[in-house]
Amino acid sequence: MKPTTFAIRGAVCFSTAPEKLTCFENAFVICQNGRTVGVFPQLPAQFDGIPVRDVGEQLVIPGMNDLHLHAPQYAFHGMYMDLELLEWLNQVTFPEEARYRDLSYARKAYSIFAEDLQKSATTRACIFATLHVEATELLMDLMENTGLRTYIGKVNMDRNGTAELQEESAAVSTKDTIRWINDTAEKYENVKPILTPRFTPSCTDALMHALAELQKTYGLPVQSHLSENQSEIAWVHELCPNTSFYGEAYDQFGLFGGINCPTIMAHCVYSSDAEISLMKKRGVFIAHCPQSNTNLSSGIAPARRYLDEGLRIGLGTDIAGGHSLSMLRAIADAIQVSKLRWRLVDDSLKPLSLEEAFYMATMGGGAFFGNVGTFMENYEFDALILDDSILRHPQPLTARERLERLIYLSDDRCITGKYVSGNKIF
Known part of the structure; x- marks a missing residue:
């Protein structure tokens, strides 16, 4: 039987606000019934005798949350990085995702993905699958067994795909989505469904109307892409001439945040003032994906502005536009590209x-x-x-300095322990 109350002793670092990183050189983090009691320099008397995992001088930090990645694309991560977004989708991504209609291939590819994500710094993630119901359910089964907490979405796309990767119609897409939702309802402890219109160019108005109804009926969150690439934005304007900015293409259907529709929009590299204002009003989460935006030559999102204006923002690896699953690397990338944006684009940020x-x-x-x-x-x-400990240095380093060093070196082999909601993964 797993202990419901335990502690980890080590060098502890955690955030309490965007600008505040709290570090203890030697402290106890206490877990009770899956939740944190607090961090203490000494074990409080009322917790005497609880199990303690003493990790010595190792760092103990909160788990990391990947707000945007594509599981089927992990099969080709680190390749085809000389293409821009739209040609990358058509030449590489869509042909690869079409292979997931073959469940034997899907099992092989998704097993690798699930095993690697389990070993990574990620404890929770929002994941795109493909449009295939059976393969998406297989991915959900595999991710459930990792112990990580994830949202996984069956992708919807009934236009501008390929002959091999496009749903026959809005009606077929809707029917398959309902079947997927019903198949997986209440099935998992760790995995939840999330509605996933790929992006506006891939979804007809009829499909978006239908997804909006499903969102209301089942109360599911939504994930998609927004203002990633200038050619994409121009395409959306052609497809949706009734809208004044990209975000309205989702908002007109009620799929852009709000109290009853938690929403993640990935990228937001070129969001206009009006779009930013609406994201803030609707409480939309921005998934900032610096590595992908660099690899696909999309640009640099104004993460500083989003933070300063109080928008909800996290990080995404965006496999396989991004080439690394490491959220440590995502932190370093976010800092580095923000420096380039400050130096080359807007020195006010x-x-x-x-x-x-x-x-x-x-x-x-x-x-x-x-x-x-x-x-x-x-x-x-x-x-x-x-x-x-394998990173040698001649001088004494603080916990913060050691954390910064690990972030920039971004070697996930340094991870020796992982917990999700108090459950030990390893």
Whole structure:
């Protein structure tokens, strides 16, 4: 039987606000019934005798939350990085995703993805599958067994795909989506469904109307893409001449946030003032994907502006536009591209700090899942244990310095322990 109350002792670092990183050189993080009690320099008397995992000088940090990645694309991550978004989709991504109609291939590919994600710094994620119901349910089965908490979406796309990767009609797409929702309802402890219109160019108005009705009926969250690439934005304007900006293409159907429709929009590289205002009003979560936006030559999202204006923002690896599953790498990438944006695009927006990018990877993205992403009281107990002992140095380093070093070196082999809602993954 798993202990319901336990502690981890080590060097502890966690966010309490975007600009605030709290670090203890030696402290106890206490978990009770899957939630954090707090961080203490000494074990409080009322917890004497509870199991303690003493990790010595290793770092203990909150788990990390990947707000945007594509599981079927993991099969070709690290390849075809010389293409821009739309040609990358048509030449590489769509042909690869079409292969997932073959369940034997899907099992092979998704098993690799699930095993690697389980070993990574990610404890929670929002994941795109493909339009295939059976393969999506297979992915959900595999992810359930990892112990990670994930939202997984069957993709909807009834136009502008390929002969091999496009649903026959809005009616067929809707019928398959209902079947998928009913097949997976109440089936899992760790996995939840999320409605996933690929992006506006892939979905007819009829399909978007139908998805809006499903969203209301089942109360599901939504994930999609927004203002990633200038050619994409121009295409959306052609397809939706009745809208003044990209976000309205979703909002006109009620699929753009609001109290009853939690929504993640990935990228937001070129969001207009009006779009930003609407995202803030609707509480839309932005999944900032710096590595993908670099690889596909999309641009640099104004993450500083989003933080300063109080929008909800987290990080995404965006496999396979991004080439690394590492959320540590995503933090470093976010900081680095913000420096380029400050230097080359807009010097009024100062670069992100380590504290802010770490916050985005933990508390910022974690908010989509509830009270997640920190070691403050009553937050769900998601934790990583990081061993940097193989990284030699001649001088004494603080816990913060060691954390920064691990983030920039981004080697997930340093992860020696992982917990999700108090459950030990390894």
